[in-house]
Amino acid sequence: MKSMRILLTGASGQVGGEFLRRLRAMPNRIEVLAPARTELDVADPQALRDAVRAAKPDLIIHPAAYTAVVKAESEPELARRINTEAPAVLAEEAARLGAALVHFSTDYVFDGHHDGAYTEDMPTKPLNVYGASKREGELAIAASGAAHWILRTSWVYNLHGNNFMKTAIRLAQQKEAYTIVGDQFGAPTWASTIAAVCCRMLAGADGGKDKVRATSGIYHLTAAGATSWHGYASLIARELMERGVPVKLRGLEDITPVPTSSYPTPPERPLNSRLDCGKLERTFGLSLPQWDEEAVACLQQIIAHYQLDQGRLLPD
Numbered sequence: 001m002k003s004m005r006i007l008l009t010g011a012s013g014q015v016g017g018e019f020l021r022r023l024r025a026m027p028n029r030i031e032v033l034a035p036a037r038t039e040l041d042v043a044d045p046q047a048l049r050d051a052v053r054a055a056k057p058d059l060i061i062h063p064a065a066y067t068a069v070v071k072a073e074s075e076p077e078l079a080r081r082i083n084t085e086a087p088a089v090l091a092e093e094a095a096r097l098g099a100a101l102v103h104f105s106t107d108y109v110f111d112g113h114h115d116g117a118y119t120e121d122m123p124t125k126p127l128n129v130y131g132a133s134k135r136e137g138e139l140a141i142a143a144s145g146a147a148h149w150i151l152r153t154s155w156v157y158n159l160h161g162n163n164f165m166k167t168a169i170r171l172a173q174q175k176e177a178y179t180i181v182g183d184q185f186g187a188p189t190w191a192s193t194i195a196a197v198c199c200r201m202l203a204g205a206d207g208g209k210d211k212v213r214a215t216s217g218i219y220h221l222t223a224a225g226a227t228s229w230h231g232y233a234s235l236i237a238r239e240l241m242e243r244g245v246p247v248k249l250r251g252l253e254d255i256t257p258v259p260t261s262s263y264p265t266p267p268e269r270p271l272n273s274r275l276d277c278g279k280l281e282r283t284f285g286l287s288l289p290q291w292d293e294e295a296v297a298c299l300q301q302i303i304a305h306y307q308l309d310q311g312r313l314l315p316d
């Protein structure tokens with residue numbers, strides 16, 4: 001990457017935290033500004049505009065988002081301010097400055113009724129407030145004229161942050177038997193991989209914002225392969241047992257798959273979340289790693305970090 005100034009949002013989150021770690025390890029030609037939520041509330045459009053104008057970044061990396069899918073149903077206005085208006089403001093300011101914007105979006109822009117993996121050009125139809133607010137954000141960026149990448153990802157997990165991998169660990173540690181949804185399919189994706197792949201996308205001969213400008217658009221970025229929440233929870237339980245982590249779960253057969261319809265609580269979620277990442281792989285000459293290998297690698301980090309193999313419970 002050329003010498004550049006990067007404005008990073010959401011550095012306390014799963015994806016943002018991984019970007020911060022990687023960008024800080026890069027040569028000091030890269031200046032990273034990563035204001036915390038207390039310094040920059042992205043729900044405040046004027047504050048966001050002022051922050052970009054003061055920072056004058058070459059590149060804005062924007063993983064900050066309203067990600068509470070259930071809570072968004074009762075806070076649609078806040079979800080819209082954060083997931084639609086904030087990216088719209090960032091894109092407008094990026095266009096004004098000649099900067100590039102890297103934004104993150106979701107599998108939840110689709111309704112999940114398609115049989116195979118979704119490509120970037122397929123029609124969207126979000127089923128819930130979160131998905132709709134993210135889709136509106138995508139549209140605002142596309143209309144802005146700013147050089148941009150919109151990277152749609154799915155089922156994100158990491159060592160730090162709240163995610164389904166940690167829920168699956170707690171269930172295995174605390175319950176002899178449990179049920180998990182078995183009819184929603186997608187690709188669990190490690191936040192570390194998202195940041196690593198994006199940094200590789202940014203690297204290259206002319207690097208950074210020029211590269212984003214030349215390849216502007218939407219890209220799907222998930223791990224390869226797919227599973228159900230049940231398959232994912234089963235992999236986690238099996239690995240915990242094989243790695244000597246004490247669990248209350250009696251055996252893998254005591255994790256029972258159940259249909260989504262047995263959890264009739266809103267919001268509705270897509271049954272098929274699989275995203276075809278071929279466009280990204282072809283455009284940037286990259287090959288995405290398998291979801292299960294990645295999940296095991298992150299699980300190892302969690303086991304070591306929280307000393308689960310010494311009988312400690314994963315904290316809430």
Ligand SMILES: NC(=O)c1ccc[n+]([C@@H]2O[C@H](COP(=O)([O-])OP(=O)(O)OC[C@H]3O[C@@H](n4cnc5c(N)ncnc54)[C@H](OP(=O)(O)O)[C@@H]3O)[C@@H](O)[C@H]2O)c1
Binds near residue numbers: 037062063104105
């Ligand atoms: N998580 C998933 O399963 C998933 C799936 C598909 C797509 N995505 C997308 O991937 C991106 C990254 O997700 P993630 O999992 O890294 O999210 P995350 O862990 O929930 O982190 C969200 C980040 O946004 C920040 N934030 C929220 N509201 C803010 C506000 N008003 N002002 C400033 N900062 C604010 C949070 O700050 P605090 O720490 O202060 O709250 C946090 O740093 C998002 O665009 C998300 O929509 C995520």
